[in-house]
Amino acid sequence: MSGARADAADASDADASAPVVPAPWLPRGLADAVAAAGERLARLGVRAGERVVLDTPTRARWAVLPYLLAADRLGAASLVADAGWTVRERDAVLADTAPHHVVGTDGGAATGPGGPRTPGVFLLPTTSGSTGGPAVLARDRRSWRLGFDALGALPGPVLVPGPPSSTLYLFGALHALHHGLGLDTRGRLDPADLPDGGTVHVVPAQLGALLDDRERRPGGPVPRVVVCGGAHVAPAVRERCARLLPGTTLLEYYGSAEHSLIATRRDDGPLRAVEDVRLTVRDGLLWVDSPQSVLGRFGAGVLHPSGPGPTTVGDRAELTADGGLIVLGRAAATVSTGGTLVAAEEVEQVLRAVPGVTDVVVAGTPHATLGMLVTAVVEARDGGPDRRALRAAARDGLSPAKRPRRWLLTRALPRLGSGQPARAEIAGGLRDGTLDAVPLGEPE
Incomplete structure (x- = not known):
């Protein structure tokens, strides 16, 4: 981060109401789109402290980004709807959120049940729902700014090939904007889109597809950094990545919607907690005490704050003698045989x-x-x-x-x-x- 940007980051951290990505940091085209989205949200009556659900067509999911940034500038909190939710899942999420507005990026809009405003919240991420229904969380700007800095500046341009309804991809996109990097957002991964000398954010299945393609068709663009989250990368896959992409750093991270960035690993190094994140293991479960943690959960439009101190999402883990972290998986994904x-x-x-x-x-x-x-x-x-x-x-x-x-x-x-x-x-x-x-x- 440049000196000027570092100064700006310090200033924005001191002011909790500052947008998560200040306007001067946005590229011109995105800045214009944010301004236009802001005008529309203002006409719809979106105000500070309100909750906004953002809908977007499957064919143009990243059209939601200007709206999210515009809502943040108005002091409203956004929930990016997942087009893959079932009717039951969507109904449950909307019931927990009790949004003041439901806004479609393709022109639709409706008012919601509303209820008490929640100032200071900028994002309403949902848990993945991989082992159950999605839960609605509340996140402030500072928590993600800390995560952006913990992951650190990466080489640009940055490819983010997945939907913004997933915090994994949304975090990658806002991280790039935070660090002033060129951003390329896509709905899916195509190896032909890889940024030569830049960074790509993937999940393990995408990493496997990328390596398969490189094995079938050697050559083509080579990213300097592959950031992989969402699940653990097997040692054999890390070895394959080093063989097929010898000039590329594999940056693996472990995190959760509740705690954001918890630990990182580069290439074959150990997985280690990021700065200011404290980890303990009790009865085999990992407990995380982090300044990046969410404010709490929503239920029926009411924010239920998280208590102070460590919390757990139910991941089983071990801490090594040298300070490394071994994550064994979600307790809910354990088979008793x-x-x-x-x-x-x-x-x-x-x-x-x-x-x-x-x-x-x-x-x-x-x-x-x-x-x-x-x-x-x-x-x-x-x-x-x-x-x-x-x-x-x-x-x-x-x-x-x-x-x-x-x-x-x-x-x-x-x-x-x-x-x-x-x-x-x-x-x-x-x-x-x-x-x-x-x-x-x-x-x-």
Whole structure:
């Protein structure tokens, strides 16, 4: 960050009402779009402290960005609606938010139930809903400014290839603007769009697709930095990234909608907490005490503040003697089989490295004697993975109790708008037999 920008950041941190990205930092075209969006929101009666739900067509999701920045300038809080929500999920989110306005970037607008205003809130992020329904959170500007600085300046231009309804991608876009970098937003990842010498934000499934493309078609643009969040990157994938993109730094981060940026890892280094974030482990669960944490949760239009001190989202973890962090996955994504607790993400990391695997989700399916069978639902490419290779990877990387006993193959895992697998939907499909998957082998 330049000296002038650092001074401006200090000033804006001192003034909690300052926009999350000051107007002088915006490129001309975006600044004009923000001004136009602000005029429309003002005509609709949007005022400071009000809550605004922003709808945008699937074909033009990033049209929401000027509206979000304009609402912030008016002192209103924005919730970016996810086009992938079911009717039930959307209704539940709107009931919790009780917005004063629902504004479509394509021209539609409606008033909402409103209720008490909530000054000081700039964003209403929702939890991913990967293991349940989305929850509505409240975030102030300072919490993300701290995250922007914790991640640090990255080389530009910056490609953000995913929907702004996901805080992972929205954070990447606002981080680029905060640091004065060129920004390219897309609805999905196309390796041809990679910024040569710049930065790209991805989730692990996108990283795998990017590496597959590089293996099939060597050459093309090479980013200097790949930022990967949303799930853990297996060591074998990190090794593959170093081999196929030798001049590229892989910057992995661990975070949550509730705590924002928690820990980072560069290439093969350890995962470590970012500055001013304090971590403890109690009964196997990670507790986070961070100045980046959300203000609280909304229910029926009322903000229920988070208490002071550490909070947890239910991730299982270990802290190493040298200060490193090992995240074992969400407790809700743990399979109890034969008296052993199996972390789904640990198994998934091993299987994602098998050639032909696009992604994998591990869940439990009922078994008469074991309680649950460790079940791997494998998303495949290029005709599918070799079953023997999957079993060999499980034997080499997992203890016997953690190895999948049931294997299913699918062409496409159900996904959230962020690109992350929809675990709750997959688990439900396994329970009721509606998951679009075929057996890769019979249960053992």
